[in-house]
Each structure stands twice: as C-alpha cells, then as structure tokens.
Amino acid sequence: MNAEHPLLELRHADVWRGDNRVFHDFALTVRDDESVAILGPNGAGKSTLIKLITGELRAAAEPGTVARLFGEDLWSLEDLRHKLGLVAPEEAQRFDPEEPAEGVVLSSLRGAFGVTRWMRFSKQERARAAAAMQKAGVLDLAKRDYGTLSSGQRRRFLLARALVHEPQALLLDEPTTALDFPSSFAFIEIVRELIRSGHGVLWVTHHPSEIPPETTRVILLKDGRIFADGAPKQVLASKVLSELYGLPLKVRWSGGFCHVGPASPPP
Numbered sequence: 001m002n003a004e005h006p007l008l009e010l011r012h013a014d015v016w017r018g019d020n021r022v023f024h025d026f027a028l029t030v031r032d033d034e035s036v037a038i039l040g041p042n043g044a045g046k047s048t049l050i051k052l053i054t055g056e057l058r059a060a061a062e063p064g065t066v067a068r069l070f071g072e073d074l075w076s077l078e079d080l081r082h083k084l085g086l087v088a089p090e091e092a093q094r095f096d097p098e099e100p101a102e103g104v105v106l107s108s109l110r111g112a113f114g115v116t117r118w119m120r121f122s123k124q125e126r127a128r129a130a131a132a133m134q135k136a137g138v139l140d141l142a143k144r145d146y147g148t149l150s151s152g153q154r155r156r157f158l159l160a161r162a163l164v165h166e167p168q169a170l171l172l173d174e175p176t177t178a179l180d181f182p183s184s185f186a187f188i189e190i191v192r193e194l195i196r197s198g199h200g201v202l203w204v205t206h207h208p209s210e211i212p213p214e215t216t217r218v219i220l221l222k223d224g225r226i227f228a229d230g231a232p233k234q235v236l237a238s239k240v241l242s243e244l245y246g247l248p249l250k251v252r253w254s255g256g257f258c259h260v261g262p263a264s265p266p267p
C-alpha cells in the first residue's frame with residue numbers, strides 16, 4: 001500500500017442526497033490492505049458511503065473537504081477497477097440469461113454487461129477470465145447459460161467479474177443478500193481466502209455473522225455518523241450493538257464468527 005494514498009480518504013465531507021444532508025463533516029480513512037466490515041441500522045448511510053466510493057455521489061466541494069479514492073479527487077471506478085473491484089448483487093440482473101456465464105467476466109474487460117458479437121478477446125484475456133472464475137470457484141460453469149445458474153452461482157460470477165482486473169481491494173455491497181446458508185458460507189470462504197492472500201476488503205452488511213474472522217476493523221454507522229470504529233471484538237460487543245440498534249442484544253463468538261441475538265430470549 002502506498003502510505004500517502006490510502007484506499008479512501010474522507011475529511012470534512014458533506015454528502016447530500018436531494019435535500020437530505022446524509023453526511024456532515026464526515027471523516028474516514030481506509031487503507032487498501034485492511035479488511036473492514038461496515039454495519040449499521042437502516043438509513044445509517046451505508047449505501048450513501050458505497051455510492052460515494054463508486055463515484056455515483058460526490059462530497060460537496062467545500063473549503064477543507066478532502067474526498068479521495070486511491071489518491072484521486074474525481075475518480076471513476078471504471079478507471080480504478082484494477083485497484084478496487086465491486087460486487088453489488090443488483091448487477092446480477094444486468095446479463096442476458098441466454099449468454100454463456102463466462103460473458104459476465106469477459107465483458108468486464110470491456111466495461112460492458114455482456115459480450116456482444118463485436119467483442120474479441122486475446123488468449124491472455126481469456127486466461128485472466130479463467131483464473132478469476134477459478135478463484136471464484138465457477139470455472140466449471142463457464143459455458144453454462146447464465147439464466148440456468150442459481151443465485152449463489154451468479155454471485156460468484158460477479159465476484160469473478162471483479163477479480164478479472166486483479167484488484168488490490170474489493171468492495172462488497174451486501175454480497176450474500178438472498179443467498180441460502182451453504183451459498184453464503186461458500187462465498188464467505190472464498191473472500192476469506194482472498195483476504196489471506198493479501199486483498200483488502202470493504203464488506204458492507206447487515207449480518208455480523210458473515211463477517212470473516214480475518215476482518216481487522218469494524219465500523220458502525222448510525223444517522224450518517226461513525227458510531228464505533230475499531231477491532232471486531234471491541235466493536236461487536238453486546239453493549240455497543242444494543243446501543244446502536246436501540247434494543248438489548250447479546251453477542252456470542254464462535255470459531256471467529258460473531259453471532260447476535262436478543263439479550264433475553266422470548267419465553
């Protein structure tokens with residue numbers, strides 16, 4: 001990681017959505033070798049933060065405001081895909097069900113959502129796509145029609161789509177939404193392996209139980225502010241989460257994973 005240019009630097013940032021100022025004087029710095037989980041109640045500002053990172057939203061240009069991704073002030077995630085790969089489940093809808101699934105990955109090399117008949121790919125590009133599908137555990141499904149894949153398999157193709165650019169870090173926007181337990185666990189295991197092999201990860205989720213044990217930092221958002229930021233066991237604590245969500249919660253750790261339930265189970 002270049003110490004001068006962390007993945008994300010926000011200082012004195014105001015972010016507006018319509019007439020609503022979601023972030024005010026917001027500050028957050030994330031290094032590109034960190035594995036960070038971001039949680040918070042509905043309306044906390046998670047999507048706003050993601051849209052800020054993807055460049056869909058911008059911080060207001062005020063004196064003193066710093067908003068940089070990999071040291072760039074006005075970035076386009078398209079241009080930074082070799083640094084930060086995005087997995088956003090809603091993108092799964094954007095592909096032709098009759099296209100071979102490998103098109104999800106190959107078309108990313110052209111910044112497109114699907115392969116058109118004018119696209120040509122070199123041997124090296126096909127090898128990169130194969131390597132990305134291998135990492136995501138879907139190489140054997142490359143030739144299957146995309147429309148015949150399960151949600152979990154499609155999610156892994158989205159991961160391969162991000163990995164084909166060999167990014168240093170990944171931004172995962174609720175990547176296990178609507179996946180069953182086995183598919184979620186399989187996805188989490190792949191991400192764990194990526195963290196272990198040195199990738200930075202920014203994982204936005206509602207579910208503490210899916211935060212990989214390799215995660216080094218947890219950030220809790222509430223009402224557009226950072227409510228807590230620190231080591232997982234300090235932040236994902238019964239008292240902190242009870243205060244965040246406004247109800248008594250009990251945290252239990254097992255196998256490096258955090259499980260949250262009501263403080264006193266119903267009779």
Ligand SMILES: Nc1ncnc2c1ncn2[C@@H]1O[C@H](COP(=O)(O)OP(=O)(O)OP(=O)(O)O)[C@@H](O)[C@H]1O
Nearest residue numbers: 017018019020022041042043044045046047048049
């Ligand atoms: N298009 C919009 N116009 C105005 N306000 C918005 C808009 N989108 C979101 N907001 C507001 O911004 C705040 C943060 O919303 P955001 O979607 O970032 O929260 P979130 O943490 O992602 O929530 P959720 O968990 O429900 O997805 C909320 O108060 C929300 O009502």
